[in-house]
Amino acid sequence: MDFKALPKIELHAHLSGSISRDCLHEIWLRKREQGQTTLVDPLVEMPSGKFDYDLETFFPLFSRYIYNLCNDKESLIYSTNSVLQDFQADGVVYLELRTTPRAMPSAGLSKEGYVETVLKCIADSNNAPNSSMTTGLILSIDRRNDVDTAIAVVDLAIQYRDQGVVGIDLCGDPCVGDVSIFEPAFTKAKANKLPITIHFAEAPFSSTEVELRKLLEYQPDRIGHVINVPADIKEEIVKRKLGLELCLSCNVHAKMITGSYGDHHFGWWKDTGCPITLCTDDVGVFGSTVSMEYALIAEHFGLDRKEICELAKSGIDTIFASEEVKQKLRETMWSS
Numbered sequence: 001m002d003f004k005a006l007p008k009i010e011l012h013a014h015l016s017g018s019i020s021r022d023c024l025h026e027i028w029l030r031k032r033e034q035g036q037t038t039l040v041d042p043l044v045e046m047p048s049g050k051f052d053y054d055l056e057t058f059f060p061l062f063s064r065y066i067y068n069l070c071n072d073k074e075s076l077i078y079s080t081n082s083v084l085q086d087f088q089a090d091g092v093v094y095l096e097l098r099t100t101p102r103a104m105p106s107a108g109l110s111k112e113g114y115v116e117t118v119l120k121c122i123a124d125s126n127n128a129p130n131s132s133m134t135t136g137l138i139l140s141i142d143r144r145n146d147v148d149t150a151i152a153v154v155d156l157a158i159q160y161r162d163q164g165v166v167g168i169d170l171c172g173d174p175c176v177g178d179v180s181i182f183e184p185a186f187t188k189a190k191a192n193k194l195p196i197t198i199h200f201a202e203a204p205f206s207s208t209e210v211e212l213r214k215l216l217e218y219q220p221d222r223i224g225h226v227i228n229v230p231a232d233i234k235e236e237i238v239k240r241k242l243g244l245e246l247c248l249s250c251n252v253h254a255k256m257i258t259g260s261y262g263d264h265h266f267g268w269w270k271d272t273g274c275p276i277t278l279c280t281d282d283v284g285v286f287g288s289t290v291s292m293e294y295a296l297i298a299e300h301f302g303l304d305r306k307e308i309c310e311l312a313k314s315g316i317d318t319i320f321a322s323e324e325v326k327q328k329l330r331e332t333m334w335s336s
């Protein structure tokens with residue numbers, strides 16, 4: 001099966017983690033020529049073929065390196081365009097990209113400016129004459145945020161929803177933070193009918209009964225990763241038929257699961273009736289494209305062509321888009 005040609009939906013892709021190493025290298029080259037960076041070459045920092053980032057090395061990669069390299073408007077535009085092109089070239093027809101609004105003070109860019117810049121790249125991509133992909137933007141709250149920062153993310157989402165923001169996410173290092181502090185932010189998102197997706201049960205620390213019950217109280221429309229879930233919570237997820245964003249290669253490379261591809265919890269969730277979308281999480285770091293994720297699932301779980309097509313379409317009802325967009329996907333994505 002040609003997994004690249006298969007029309008696909010990608011719902012869980014972090015912008016800064018989706019930037020390819022070649023793109024980071026190009027940004028670095030420009031900055032070095034202009035004397036604007038003393039960072040080491042991205043191809044040295046993240047050698048090609050290195051994908052074994054675990055939860056301890058993964059998050060500092062952003063705070064220590066990627067955010068210091070992509071720290072101005074020009075690199076934000078260049079990297080966002082590159083990420084959009086990469087997903088489209090991989091046969092993605094509907095994308096929800098997510099990002100944590102980040103001010104870049106040295107470049108005079110506020111969080112509003114950051115969101116506007118990313119939205120402009122997305123609008124240009126959506127409106128391009130040769131476009132085969134529709135993209136929406138999800139704004140992320142980071143678990144390390146305080147409640148005011150989280151509410152400010154929701155306010156930005158409300159402010160820019162007419163211009164392409166489609167929902168709210170909760171992400172960040174699953175080994176830190178107390179998610180109960182975000183209640184006012186998620187209550188505000190719900191009151192304003194903003195769709196919600198949440199990183200759920202990613203690591204043992206973030207998989208306590210108390211945390212998971214609290215996150216379910218926030219009424220998420222979808223949940224991501226969904227790894228260390230106790231039986232009673234699994235039951236609740238199945239009852240609600242929540243949309244699941246599963247990230248196979250990320251979970252294997254980062255050792256978030258025990259074992260390898262064939263041991264992934266996709267095998268447990270696939271027959272529960274919860275709509276599943278295969279997602280990359282951070283293709284720039286973990287190196288597996290959406291089409292490669294489908295190939296891996298077909299190989300390790302023995303899915304035939306028809307089952308792969310059904311899987312690719314399974315998440316349509318859970319996307320954060322209008323009925324019109326959903327209907328178009330139902331008509332144009334492959335049935336067999």
Ligand SMILES: CNc1ncnc2c1ncn2[C@@H]1O[C@H](COP(=O)(O)O)[C@@H](O)[C@H]1O
Nearest residue numbers: 014015016017062098099100171172173282
């Ligand atoms: C293991 N998977 C993951 N789990 C939790 N959070 C993750 C993540 N992968 C990425 N992020 C979150 O997304 C940010 C980078 O993209 P943006 O700057 O927002 O575009 C990371 O700093 C982290 O907070």
